Amino acid sequence: MAIYIFLIIILIILSFIGTYCIHGEKRKVQLQRYFLILSFFLLGMVMCLRSAQVGSDTSTYCRIYGEIARTSSIVDAFQVLPLSAPVYILFDFILSRFFSSEQTIIIATSLIICYMMFKTIKDYSQKWLHSLLLFVLLTVYFQAFNGARQMLAVVFAVYAFWILAGNLKSVKGWLIYLVSIGIHNTAIIFLVAILGIWLADRSKNNKTLFIKTAALSVVSTLFLGAGVAFVIMIFPRYLMYVNGINPESILVDTGSGRIALLYIFELLIVLAYVFVSRKSKVFSEKKALPALVFCCICGMVFAGNTLIQRLLWYYEALFVIAIPNMLATIDKKNRFIIWFFMVLVLSVYSVWFLLENKGNMVPYSFF
Structure with missing residues (x-):
């Protein structure tokens, strides 16, 4: 666990020095x-060099990669592993033609996740180092150890979102979003966030948008609950994920409930943006507002x-970019305090x- 604490401390120090201790805009x-x-080099190396025992899904995807490596054609790969992830299977198949070691898939997915998040932060965050720190402190980085394939889809979907926030008709944005669905079909759920861009474009101010989104989120949550119940009816094996006994999420049974507390905290930040911020010159954070509200309420x-x-x-990954951009619209004194x-x-x-340690991340070990 020491290596993770080291990363957190280093990033906090770099964020503070780079933001508050350097004078001169060009030099800063x-x-x-x-x-x-x-x-990102440090984050990437820690993620790349971990063993297959670090992370709940890591060994599973190493095994899948090994099975694909032993196939002789892409048709065989799809027959042996009928995952609903054509892009991911194709990626594994091509990669395995050059490298047969199962560690390859850990290194490849880790580098792509870190690169895509680096590019998203660099292109769309107003505060690079703040977004970098949030990438780790919101545990998005750590979740990538536990669900690498899904997080691979997440980083592509989030990058596509910010492209579409600038131009909802962008072919590039939609193609990247389709790639994310091809990696992990759960990315379809992110369509709600993209629809939120359309809603934001038709709302006059943040307060009106917040009220509309909150109401729609409550209704959407009810439908989502009904949809999950229907899926459980068809696939009873998934009951283990929705029966309410997840220790990290429950307040009453364990006194823990960090998940619920995180969403409450994020909602407070969103409320500060809606009711305290001055008029923003950059409206990308407004385009994300519906998705952020939906995330907090549903969460x-x-x-x-x-x-x-x-x-x-x-949706959680959207906060990595949205929070620094939202805080940029608040006056300097309050921004520093928050x-x-x-x-x-x-x-x-x-x-x-x-x-x-819900995802077997501790202890960390090298491959």
């Missing part, structure tokens, strides 16, 4: 770029539902996540 931007590259309602919590990874308090709270949250 240059140094922040170096810090961003260095930090709190289904705090004990592991299946839905994993579906919300797509950011300082946020780092403190989320540092405790991320360490709490590691201590619970």
